Amino acid sequence: MKKSIIDFLRALFPFFATVFLWRLSAPVWNPAGILAIIPIFYCTFVRPVPWFAPFGVLFCFLIDYNFDTVLFWTATYCMVYAAYGFQTIVEISRMNRHGVHAFMAYFGICTAILFLTHISAANLLRAGWMFIWTTILYVPVTEIIRRLSRD
Numbered sequence: 001m002k003k004s005i006i007d008f009l010r011a012l013f014p015f016f017a018t019v020f021l022w023r024l025s026a027p028v029w030n031p032a033g034i035l036a037i038i039p040i041f042y043c044t045f046v047r048p049v050p051w052f053a054p055f056g057v058l059f060c061f062l063i064d065y066n067f068d069t070v071l072f073w074t075a076t077y078c079m080v081y082a083a084y085g086f087q088t089i090v091e092i093s094r095m096n097r098h099g100v101h102a103f104m105a106y107f108g109i110c111t112a113i114l115f116l117t118h119i120s121a122a123n124l125l126r127a128g129w130m131f132i133w134t135t136i137l138y139v140p141v142t143e144i145i146r147r148l149s150r151d
Contacts, residue, residue: 013149014043014052017141018059025066032066034130035137040077041106042142045084045092046099049149053081069114076110098142104135 018040022033040056043049060074067073084092092099108131115127 010149014039014049014145015055017145018043018055021141022059022062022066028129029133031126031130033063034067035134035141036063037073037107038103038134038138038141039145041103042098042138042145044077044081045102046095046142047093047146047149056081072114073110076106076113080106097139098146100135100138103138104131107131107134 018036021030021039022036024030024035025033036059040052040059043052044056056077057074060077061071063073064071084090090102092102095102111127111131115123
């Protein structure tokens with residue numbers, strides 16, 4: 001009985017991590033809960049978790065709500081998910097360091113698009129900080145998810 005409860009909690013850990021990182025939003029360290037994009041990307045593309053894609057769409061929508069972007073993160077997530085499903089060249093699950101380079105490409109392009117919509121020095125600093133901070137936290141967060149979630 002105890003083992004089944006632990007297995008159940010391990011299976012739910014990626015979902016809890018996403019909710020936790022989204023709710024932990026702070027203006028400088030986690031603007032609009034953007035750090036929730038780390039488990040969303042990891043559990044969708046690197047180590048696919050069953051039923052995580054609809055959950056990822058929901059939380060991308062919630063990130064959009066906090067960011068005041070109209071379906072930007074949701075649309076980019078859905079486009080990357082569809083493109084990744086159709087292609088056969090790149091396999092993110094076999095990349096080194098939990099697919100950090102693929103995450104940097106995805107998040108960097110999205111951040112650049114957001115910057116280019118409102119070009120200013122303040123937005124450049126904000127976009128640069130958001131990219132650097134999220135990329136730095138990607139490997140530790142994904143390692144925690146990998147160790148605590150079910151294999």
